[in-house]
Amino acid sequence: MSTFTTVAAALKGEHATGSQVTVKGWLRSKRDSKAGISFLAVHDGTAFDAIQAVVPSTLDNYESEVLKTGTGCAVVISGELVESQGKGQSVEIQASAVEVVGWVDDAESYPIAKKRHTFEYLRTQAHLRPRTNTFGAITRVRTTLANAIHNYFHDNGFNWINTPIITGSDCEGAGELFRVSTLDMANPPRAEQGGVDFSEDFFHDEAFLTVSGQLEVEAYCLAMSKVYTFGPTFRAENSNTSRHLAEFWMVEPEIAFADLNDDADLAEDLLKHVFTRVLEEREDDMAFFQQRIDKTVIERLQTVIDNNFERMDYTEAVDILKNCGKKFEFPVEWGIDLASEHERFLAEEHVGRPVVLMNYPRDIKAFYMRLNDDEKTVAAMDVLAPGIGEIIGGSQREERLDVLESRMDAQLKEELWWYRDLRRYGTVPHAGFGLGFERLLNYVTGMENVRDAIPYPRTPGNAHF
Amino acid sequence: MSTFTTVAAALKGEHATGSQVTVKGWLRSKRDSKAGISFLAVHDGTAFDAIQAVVPSTLDNYESEVLKTGTGCAVVISGELVESQGKGQSVEIQASAVEVVGWVDDAESYPIAKKRHTFEYLRTQAHLRPRTNTFGAITRVRTTLANAIHNYFHDNGFNWINTPIITGSDCEGAGELFRVSTLDMANPPRAEQGGVDFSEDFFHDEAFLTVSGQLEVEAYCLAMSKVYTFGPTFRAENSNTSRHLAEFWMVEPEIAFADLNDDADLAEDLLKHVFTRVLEEREDDMAFFQQRIDKTVIERLQTVIDNNFERMDYTEAVDILKNCGKKFEFPVEWGIDLASEHERFLAEEHVGRPVVLMNYPRDIKAFYMRLNDDEKTVAAMDVLAPGIGEIIGGSQREERLDVLESRMDAQLKEELWWYRDLRRYGTVPHAGFGLGFERLLNYVTGMENVRDAIPYPRTPGNAHF
Numbered sequence: 001m002s003t004f005t006t007v008a009a010a011l012k013g014e015h016a017t018g019s020q021v022t023v024k025g026w027l028r029s030k031r032d033s034k035a036g037i038s039f040l041a042v043h044d045g046t047a048f049d050a051i052q053a054v055v056p057s058t059l060d061n062y063e064s065e066v067l068k069t070g071t072g073c074a075v076v077i078s079g080e081l082v083e084s085q086g087k088g089q090s091v092e093i094q095a096s097a098v099e100v101v102g103w104v105d106d107a108e109s110y111p112i113a114k115k116r117h118t119f120e121y122l123r124t125q126a127h128l129r130p131r132t133n134t135f136g137a138i139t140r141v142r143t144t145l146a147n148a149i150h151n152y153f154h155d156n157g158f159n160w161i162n163t164p165i166i167t168g169s170d171c172e173g174a175g176e177l178f179r180v181s182t183l184d185m186a187n188p189p190r191a192e193q194g195g196v197d198f199s200e201d202f203f204h205d206e207a208f209l210t211v212s213g214q215l216e217v218e219a220y221c222l223a224m225s226k227v228y229t230f231g232p233t234f235r236a237e238n239s240n241t242s243r244h245l246a247e248f249w250m251v252e253p254e255i256a257f258a259d260l261n262d263d264a265d266l267a268e269d270l271l272k273h274v275f276t277r278v279l280e281e282r283e284d285d286m287a288f289f290q291q292r293i294d295k296t297v298i299e300r301l302q303t304v305i306d307n308n309f310e311r312m313d314y315t316e317a318v319d320i321l322k323n324c325g326k327k328f329e330f331p332v333e334w335g336i337d338l339a340s341e342h343e344r345f346l347a348e349e350h351v352g353r354p355v356v357l358m359n360y361p362r363d364i365k366a367f368y369m370r371l372n373d374d375e376k377t378v379a380a381m382d383v384l385a386p387g388i389g390e391i392i393g394g395s396q397r398e399e400r401l402d403v404l405e406s407r408m409d410a411q412l413k414e415e416l417w418w419y420r421d422l423r424r425y426g427t428v429p430h431a432g433f434g435l436g437f438e439r440l441l442n443y444v445t446g447m448e449n450v451r452d453a454i455p456y457p458r459t460p461g462n463a464h465f
Numbered sequence: 466m467s468t469f470t471t472v473a474a475a476l477k478g479e480h481a482t483g484s485q486v487t488v489k490g491w492l493r494s495k496r497d498s499k500a501g502i503s504f505l506a507v508h509d510g511t512a513f514d515a516i517q518a519v520v521p522s523t524l525d526n527y528e529s530e531v532l533k534t535g536t537g538c539a540v541v542i543s544g545e546l547v548e549s550q551g552k553g554q555s556v557e558i559q560a561s562a563v564e565v566v567g568w569v570d571d572a573e574s575y576p577i578a579k580k581r582h583t584f585e586y587l588r589t590q591a592h593l594r595p596r597t598n599t600f601g602a603i604t605r606v607r608t609t610l611a612n613a614i615h616n617y618f619h620d621n622g623f624n625w626i627n628t629p630i631i632t633g634s635d636c637e638g639a640g641e642l643f644r645v646s647t648l649d650m651a652n653p654p655r656a657e658q659g660g661v662d663f664s665e666d667f668f669h670d671e672a673f674l675t676v677s678g679q680l681e682v683e684a685y686c687l688a689m690s691k692v693y694t695f696g697p698t699f700r701a702e703n704s705n706t707s708r709h710l711a712e713f714w715m716v717e718p719e720i721a722f723a724d725l726n727d728d729a730d731l732a733e734d735l736l737k738h739v740f741t742r743v744l745e746e747r748e749d750d751m752a753f754f755q756q757r758i759d760k761t762v763i764e765r766l767q768t769v770i771d772n773n774f775e776r777m778d779y780t781e782a783v784d785i786l787k788n789c790g791k792k793f794e795f796p797v798e799w800g801i802d803l804a805s806e807h808e809r810f811l812a813e814e815h816v817g818r819p820v821v822l823m824n825y826p827r828d829i830k831a832f833y834m835r836l837n838d839d840e841k842t843v844a845a846m847d848v849l850a851p852g853i854g855e856i857i858g859g860s861q862r863e864e865r866l867d868v869l870e871s872r873m874d875a876q877l878k879e880e881l882w883w884y885r886d887l888r889r890y891g892t893v894p895h896a897g898f899g900l901g902f903e904r905l906l907n908y909v910t911g912m913e914n915v916r917d918a919i920p921y922p923r924t925p926g927n928a929h930f
Contacts, residue, residue, distance in 0.1 A: 006622065006690070024722040025690070026891045045689030046622055074891040076722070101722070102864070102892035110890050127681075127883040128890070130688035139689055143624040150615050157471065157511055159608040164921040165630065165697045166643075166674075166712050168928040178631075178667070180643050180674065181650065182701045185661045188650055196650045202643070202701055202711065203928040209631075209645065216592075216921060216930060223595035224510030224604060225471070225490070232630045232696065236647045236667055246667070247631050256509075257489040257541070257566070399567070418592040418930055425575050425593070426491045426539040427567035456629040456681060463633040463668040465681060465883055 002078045008046035010091060015081055017091060022078040023051060024101075026131065027071055029115075038066055040098070042077060045130070048137055048284035052084065052092040053077045065100050072110050072131070074102035119452050126456050126465050134293075137285035138453065141278060142441055148277035149230065149251055152270055158226040158253065163213030165232065169415055170208050176236035177208040178246075209234035214252055214432060215368070215419055218397060221254040221430055222422050228253035230437075238460050242449040245438060247458040254432035260370075260379040260396040261311075263431035264356045267383050267392050268309045270435075271354075275301040278444055294446025300387050301444065307353040314338075314360045314377065317346055324350065337364045343382070343389040355384045367407040368419075369395040370429075381433070388443045394433020399423060467543045473511035475556060480546055482556060487543040488516060489566075491596065492536055494580075503531055505563070507542060510595070513602055513749035517549065517557040518542045530565050537575050537596070539567035584917050591921050591930050599758075602750035603918065606743060607906050613742035614695065614716055617735055623691040623718065628678030630697065634880055635673050641701035642673040643711075674699035679717055679897065680833070680884055683862060686719035686895055687887050693718035695902075703925050707914040710903060712923040719897035725835075725844040725861040726776075728896035729821045732848050732857050733774045735900075736819075740766040743909055759911025765852050766909065772818040779803075779825045779842065782811055789815065802829045808847070808854040820849045832872040833884075834860040835894075846898070853908045859898020864888060 002020040015021055025044030032038045036057035041050035055066050055077075069075065079095040086092070104110050111125045112132060122129040129135040153160065166180050182202040183189065189197040198206045213229035220227045229252045237244060253266060279286060279301060290298045321332040321342050326349075330339045338357070347355050359377040362369075369378035379396035398404040401423035405413060413420065438453035451457035456465045467485040480486055490509030497503045501522035506515035520531050520542075534540065544560040551557070569575050576590045577597060587594040594600040618625065631645050647667040648654065654662040663671045678694035685692045694717045702709060718735075720727060744751060744766060755763045777785075786797040786807050791814075795804045803822075812820045824842040827834075834843035844861035863869040866888035870878060878885065903918035916922035921930045 008622075024893075026688070045624070045691075072891045074893040101894075102890075104891060105866075105889045111886075127684035127886060128688075130685050136688065139624050139626070139685065142627075143619070146625050147615060147619045150612060154608070154612045157473075159510070159604050160611050161604070161920055162607075162697070162714055164712065164923060164928070164930065166699075166923050166928050167930070169930075176647070178645050178647060179650070180645060182641070182643060183650065185644070185646065185648065185650055185653055186659065194651065202703075202925060203923070204926040205928065207928045219592035219930075220595050220604065220920065223491070223593075223601065226510075232627070234631075238667075247629065249627055401570075421576075421592060424570045425567075426537045426569060428489075428539040429566075455626055455685065458629060458631050458668070460667060461669040463629070463631050463670065463672045465629070465632075465634075465684075 006046040007042065007044045007049070007051045010051055010081060010093075011047055011049055011089075013090065017081050017083055019081050020078065021081050021093065022076060023053075023093065024076045025074070027069055027073045027075060030070055032067060038062075040066075040069070040075065040077065040095075042075060043131075043136070045136055045139075048133070048140075048288055049089070052086065052089055053079065053095045053098070054092055055095040055098055059095070059098060061098065061100075066098050069100055070104060070107045071113050072104040072107075073100055075100055119449065123451055123457065130455075133288065135452075137282075137288050138441070138445060138447065139455075141282050141285050141445055142453070144278050144281045145274055145441060145444060146230075146437070148274040149270070152273045153228050153253065156226065158228050159220065159224045161213070161217050161220045161227045161229055162231060163210070163216040163229045165210055166203070166207050167210045168203065168205055168207055169215075170206065177211065178234050178236045180207045180209060211235060212250065212252065212434065214254070214434065215416070217252060217254050217432070218430065219418070219422055221256050221432070222426065222428065225256045226253070240460055242451070243439065245450050245454060245457055245459060248450070248454065249437035251435040251437055252432060254430060256428050256430045258396075258431045259429055260358060260381055260431055263394050263396060263433060264309070264311060264358070264381055264383075267356070267381075267394065267433055267435075268354070271383075271391075272305050275305050275444070279305075289445045296387065297444070297446040304354055304385065309354040309356050309383070310351045311356045311358060312346070314357055317342075317357055320350060321345065335361050335363065340389045343384045344386075347384040347389065348386040353386065357382045357384060365395070367412070368397050368404070370398045371403050371407075379431075383433075385443065388439070391439060391443060392433050392435050394431065396429065396431040399427045399429050401427070471511040472507065472509045472514070472516045475516055475546060475558075476512055476514055476554075478555065482546050482548055484546050485543065486546050486558065487541060488518075488558065489541045490515075490539070492534055492538045492540060495535055497532060503527075505531075505534070505540070505542065505560075507540060508596075508601070510601055510604075513598070513605075513753055514554070517551065517554055518544065518560045518563070519557055520560040520563055524560070524563060526563065526565075531563050534565060535569060535572045536578050537569040537572075538565055540565055584914065588916055588922065595920075598753065600917075602747075602753050603906070603910060603912065604920075606747050606750050606910055607918070609743050609746045610739055610906060610909060611695070611902070613739040614735070617738045618693050618718065621691065623693050624685065624689045626678070626682050626685045626692045626694055627696060628675070628681040628694045630675055631668070631672050632675045633668065633670055633672055634680075635671065642676065643699050643701045645672045645674060676700060677715065677717065677899065679719070679899065680881070682717060682719050682897070683895065684883070684887055686721050686897070687891065687893065690721045691718070705925055707916070708904065710915050710919060710922055710924060713915070713919065714902035716900040716902055717897060719895060721893050721895045723861075723896045724894055725823060725846055725896055728859050728861060728898060729774070729776060729823070729846055729848075732821070732846075732859065732898055733819075736848075736856075737770050740770050740909070754910045754912075761852065762909070762911040769819055769850065774819040774821050774848070775816045776821045776823060777811070779822055782807075782822055785815055786810065800826050800828065805854045808849045809851075812849040812854070813851040818851065822847045822849060830860070832877070833862050833869070835863045836868050836872075844896075848898075850908065853904070856904060856908060857898050857900050859896065861894065861896040864892045864894050866892070
C-alpha cells in the first residue's frame, strides 16, 4: 500500500522513512548516472524544493521511458521514503515505479527547459513561468499574504465588501480611466451634437473600470463599522515602469468612529501581522528570496515587525529634508508632493524604520480627506517603508457635510449625491487606507518589477493570455 | 473606566453584567416612555440584533439631544451592562452618557427611516441598505461564506490565483463580452477598411472583461497542482432576471492529477464545509433568514451537510425524466440541455438531496471538456441542489492535445496557442468547476434576487453608485 503525498508533506517529515509513498508532479531536472541509476527531481508546487526520486535501471520501463524523460515531464512515482544521501535534502524516494503521465513534445522546444531565463523573457511565457523556482515561490507567498490579510480582517471583525468593478462614476480623479462598453465602436449611435449616445450603451450611460472602491466601501463602513475591500482596480496610465500595472489588486480597509491615529494603528498592526505570517508559513520560499533575489529581505520584514512605526507630520518632515544637508534631485518646499527620494531618505536614513507621515497640504490631496483645524492641511497619511518608500496611503475622511461640499464642484456634488447622503444621515468620523497588493508582494519578496508579482500582468500594449 | 465593546461582544456575554461599557453605532429605533425614559436600539453591524440602551431623563442632554434623536443617528453610549428586562435580549445598557455624533438631517427625508421597504426600493438606496436588518445580515453571511471558501482552499493546499480581469481573448464563448478601451469612441482611429484601428488602443489590440478565469488558472494548476480563482467575472447579456448580473463573483478551483469523480468529491466537500461554517458562525443571521425570508433555509443547508450527493449520468437522468410521468414545459430528449424544471425535479422530487449529474452530450458543452470513450459525451458535471437547481458546473479538461485541437477551429487554435502548450509540455488529467458566489449566497440566505446578494449590482441600465 502506497500513500499519496505532496512533496511538501514528504519533505516536512509527515511520513516515516521506510513507508511507501506516491508523489505526482513534474520533473524539474533529471540526471542519469553511468552506474545505471537516474535521479529525478519532482516538484508539485507545494514546496520550494523538489523531492529527489532515485530510479534504478531494473524498472521495466527504465530504458523505454525513464531515460527519455526530461524537464517538464509529468510523472507519478511510487517507492520507499528513505533518508537522503545527498546534501540539503532530508528524504528521497527509492522508486519502485515511475509512470510518465505527460511527455514534453520535443525537449528542445520547451520554452522554459533551460535553467536560467530573464524575468523579462519569462513574462512572455506567463503560462509556464509558475513552473520555475522563482515564480512558484512568488505564487505561494502571494497566496499566504492574501490569506493573512483576509484572516487578519476577519478575525478582527471586518466585513469583506465587494465594491463594484464597473462604475458610472468618472470623477474620483485617482487616474486615467478605462471605458467599458458594448456599443459598436466602428459605428456608435450618435447624440445630437455628434458625440456618442451612451444612453444606448449597456448601462444606459457611460461606464468605466473602478480606480478605487473607497467611496463605495465608506457606505458599508457607516453601517457595519469595520469593512475592507480586496479586489482588482485599474489605471489607464501609459506608464511603462516597474511600479505600474494597468490592472492591480488593492486592499482598502475603512473603520468608523476612527481618526487618523486609529488609521495609522491599523496600518501598522496589519503589516506586522501579515509579515509575521509570511515568515512563519513560507520559510522555504523566503530563504530563496533572501539568497537569490535580495539579501536584505528577511531583515527588512523583521525590522517592520520589531519596531514601532515613527509618526511624523509632513511639516516636520519638510524641515528635516530641507536641513539635512543632502542634495535631492527635486528640491523640497512646503507644499510639494514628496518624491520617492525624499520618502526613502526619511525612512531609510533619517529614521531607519517605517514612518507614518501625516497631515499633508490640502492642495495636493483629494477632496474627501478631512480638513484639519489649521485649514492648510488635511488628515492624510502615507506609510513609508525602508527599501521601497510609500507602501500605504490613507486618510481620515471628511465627515462634515458643509466642509466636504466646499471642496466639491457642482458636477461632483451631483454625481456623488449618495456619498453626501452618508454625511447627512448619522455621519461619524471614519478613516481608511489603500495598500497595493503587488507592491506589497514585491516588498516582501524583493522582486523589483510588479509585472512579476501578478500572474498575468496588464500593461500598455499587453493584455496577452 | 468604561470598556469599548461591540454590540456582538456585549450580547454574547463577553462582559460581566455590572461592568461599565461603551458602544458606538447607529440607532435602529427609539421609543420614549411617558415615565421619562427613552429606549434606544443601537446597532453597529457586528451582530444581527441591536443592543438596547435605557436612557433616563436625568441625563444633562436628555431634553436637548436624546429626545431629538431618531432612526439613523450616530451615537456613543456609555453605561452599566445589566440583565435585560425585555424579552429576547440577554443584556442591555443602563446609560449614564449619550453622545450624539451624527444627526439625521430632517428625519422625514431619511430614505430608510421607515421599517418596511421593498427590496426593489432598497436597491435604489444601495448606499444605505446595509443599515437595514436584512442587508446587514446578508453582508455578514457573505463575509463568512467568502472567508470559509478562502480558508477551505488554503487549508487544503490550494493557491489563490488572481487571473486577469482584462483579457485579449474573446473566444471562450461563455457569454457576451464587455469591451475595455481608452479610444475616443466619438472619433476612433480608423483601420483601412473603415473599422476601428485597435492597434492604437491601450493594449494595442481589442480587449474585453473576462467571463471566466478557468483557462488561465489551468496554467497555474499544471504547475502548483491545486489552485483556485475567486474574483469578479462579467457577462454583457441583456438579461433582466433575478438570476443574472452583468458583474458577479465566481469561485473556480482546478486540480491536477484528477478526474471527474475527484472534481465531484471536491465540490461536495467544499459545499459541506462552507455551509457548516455559516451555520456555526452566523447563527443569528441564519435564524432571521429562516424566520423572515425562507422557512426551509436551515433545513436545506443541513440536508446538504448530512447527505452524500447522488451521482448520476446524464443519460440515466434523461431516462428518469422521460419515464417519470410528469409533464414538463420543455420536453426531454437525449441531447438537450436540461432546463431548471428538470434539474429541480431530479434534485427535489426524485432524489431529495443534491445530485451530481455527469457526462453530458458533447455537442452542448465547451471545447475544453474531456471527450469520453463513447465519443458522444464529455466528462462534464453539474451539481443540482434542492431549492435552486444548478449551483456548480464543472468538468474534467481535455488533456490530450490531438483531441483538444480536433474541437478547436483555426482562430481558436491561434489565439489559445499558450493553452495548447499546456498539453504539449507535461500534460496531466485535471478538472475543475465554477461556483457563482451570489447564487451561492442566495441559496444560503433564501434571498430570491441576485441583485440583493452583491453590494452594488450591475445590470442592464444600471451602473449607479
